[in-house]
Amino acid sequence: MPKNQQTDANRSQAGQTFIIGFDGTKIYPQVRSLLGQIQPAGVILFARNIVSAEQTHKLLKDCQSCVTTPLFTCVDMEGGRVDRFRALNGGTPSAADVFATGDRRLFRKHGSVIGGFCRALGFNTDFAPVLDLAFEASRSVMSSRAVSAGPRETAVYAGEFLSGLRDAGVLGCGKHFPGLGEGNLDSHHQLPIIDKPLAKLWAEDILPYRILCRQMPFVLISHASYPAVTRDGTPASLSKKLITDVLRKRLGYNGLVVSDDLEMGAVLKTLPIEEAAVAHIRAGGDLCLICRTEGLIVRAYEAVVREAENDRRFAMQLDNVSKRVSRLKKKLLSSIAWKFPPAPTSNKLDRLNRQLWDLSERVRLKNIVVEQEQA
Secondary structure (H helix, E strand, C coil): CCHHHHHHHHHHHHHCCEEECCCCCCCCHHHHHHHHHHCCCEEEECHHHCCCHHHHHHHHHHHHHCCCCCCEEEECCCECCECCCHHHHCCCCCHHHHHHCCCHHHHHHHHHHHHHHHHHHCCCEECCCECCCCCHHHHHHHHHHCCCCCHHHHHHHHHHHHHHHHHCCCECEEEEECCCCCCCCCCCCCCCECCCCHHHHHHCCCHHHHHCHHHCCEEEECCCECHHHHCCCCEHHHCHHHHHHHHHHHCCCCCEEEECCCCCHHHHCCCCHHHHHHHHHHCCCCEEEECCCHHHHHHHHHHHHHHHHHCHHHHHHHHHHHHHHHHHHHHHHHHCCCCCCCCCCHHHHHHHHHHHHHHHHHHHHHHHHHHHHHC
């Protein structure tokens, strides 16, 4: 293949290994240009991008108009502390509050209510639920995001939540593999070091992933370091040992592997973002998540292209990854009968808000009863 054709192929393949975010509540020219240049596998929005249902729907539709293949339109929506829709609906109960009811029907309803809002707004992917165990070490970091120190109990909640998302026509994601339950630092800023042997991780933190292996379209990899497993300080998101050997081979996970945000301090204090993106793919990852800064996105993307041009083995790996992402994207979006929805009507939003109110009231009243029984 002529060099210019190979470069074009590398660029196209590299784009399919990125999910990107940006600032703003509408698609500014620089964002339109970025999406057109990279042609990413997906986009992700945060609360900073969301002010109304109609505006959010238009923003996602405009993003899709810049990309020739269907996008994973993603949001990080758990409820409680991590609630990207608060400006639209006033807030959704946290995972811990829903879990405290002990009612599996409410676990599933939590997923279906969140999923209903996602689908109506134009999202087809929610990076939730959290599978991290609620150990004491991480209480100040995770708080109401983690539901239980028991791996089987965590899997029950997460499995029902994932089913609820699917009921609403939305893909879910288990996170943060192999587990942040023993981490006492916030990886947004620092690198958590979890010195726990693989046998104990396998029996505890990884058990929810083992139980839900076939139910998770995505698994998101943490930025914590597990030196007892990797024998060095490499974050899990860049570790071939954890992604390929443990998650892919030992656990048998065949879905899409996505990094946590590569802009986070835990990674950038370890490697420049160019090296981190290449390292995630080399380690067996499929999708590099970069959530905000255009300059960092471009640098990472160009680094992946250059690496493919300079390293034939990496070029073959990139080709395989991009084909896997494309194949699984088609399969996953087909499984939820995805097509970009019409703009949400006031009646649709009223119905979703009534469902949210009903969920919130049932959670509140159930937890009052639980507290009285425990008193």
